Amino acid sequence: MSEQKSAAELAAEVKRDFETKHDNVKAIAEKALAEAEKGVTASSTTKELADQAIVGMNEAKARLDEMEQKLARRREGGDVARSAGERFIEDDGFKAFAGQTRPRGRHIVEVKDISSLTTDAAGSVGGMVQSDRRGMQVEIPQRRMTVRALIAPGTTNSNLIEYDREKLFTNNAALVAEGALKPQSELQTEDASAPVRTIAHWMRASVQILADAPGLRSMIDQRLRYGLSFAEEAQLLNGSGTGQNLLGLVTAATAYAAPGGLVATSQVDILRLMILQTALAEYPPNGIVMNPIDWASVEMQKDGDGRYLIGNPQGTISPTLWGLPVVATQAMGVDKVLVGSFDLAAQIFDRQDATIEVSTEDQDNFVRNKVTIRAEERLALAIYRPQALVYGDLGRVT
Structure with missing residues (x-):
């Protein structure tokens, strides 16, 4: 699975696309103006190319405006905690997968629970949300999970943790006269x-x-x-x-x-x-x-x-x-x-x-x-x- 781009990188990419299409429209306009000054009438092909370039520029501008609005909401809203489901449906890779007319294949998203995550404003999932569809109105009862919070956390890259388990500690520490044999303590592990x-x-x-x-x-x-x-x-x-x-x-x-x-x-x-x-x-x-x-x-x-x-x-x-x-x-x-x-x-x-x-x-x-x-x-x-x-x-x- 390819590394996903950050919002800033996507915004820069959309901006470059808009600038490229803007330059194309400008070049076509300058060429048409120069030919008009020479008395040359613009051909139908030239007009079609100009129309297509303008449409493309407008679409790129709309995407750029949308991206800038999302970035602005992020700066205003700060860090917003999101549930596992929210992180999944807002993943850019999943949006691309779900946006296909007939989705085929698979898509994977990690949904590790964390306290906060920089993102767009809560609920900003754009065109995925259809106004005539609703989520569940009544959620099922949920048990509050608390045991994990009591235990020390850790991570591993292996499939087996090996360690010494303490069985018995015999403490024979005592005061000892000079030159006398020191007592021995015992630590038994398994x-x-x-x-x-x-x-x-x-x-x-x-x-x-x-x-x-x-x-x-x-x-x-x-x-x-x-x-x-x-x-x-x-x-x-x-x-x-x-x-x-x-x-x-x-x-x-x-x-x-x-x-x-x-x-x-x-x-x-x-x-x-x-x-x-x-x-x-x-x-x-x-x-x-x-x-x-x-x-x-x-x-x-x-x-x-x-x-x-x-x-x-x-x-x-x-x-x-x-x-x-x-x-x-x-x-x-x-x-x-x-x-x-x-x-x-x-x-x-x-x-x-x-x-x-x-x-x-x-x-x-x-x-x-x-x-x-x-x-x-x-x-x-x-x-x-x-x-x-x-x-x-x-x-x-x-």
């Missing part, structure tokens, strides 16, 4: 690997979707890109590590065991002891992951006078317990909880950012006038320190 796995799915749609910018954007954002994130979050938490599954945080975590002989009498007590267990392993926790049902149960707890122990129903409260943020996600099982130092325990390695590919290269697509749209990403999850993660039951469900 070889571990995290294979890069692929998450992908596809949909088939009518080829007319290529001309419907809102509809295509909704399909990418609400179905394809969201579907990848949904499967990814489930794998990051609960992947079994077998077959094509990632080794998830829950699978690798250390089982909860109340430390110090302390006894928990409530869900909040259990969470506090999980935090203690992680801290005693010398990994200060930075988050709690639990199901929304369990978080609601914690928030609904009251004292003997019926007053809420956490927050006020009439006010707002950040989801925190014992100073740690609570991540409520349905990817976590009911009555289960994971406490950990997530950024020290694990790291995500992105091998291929989320990519959207459209293709008509299929016999069934051809005869049915369909197009296949595929979303795909590749990543690995390395679990460095299982002791930094504690997983267990809240004891609410028997």
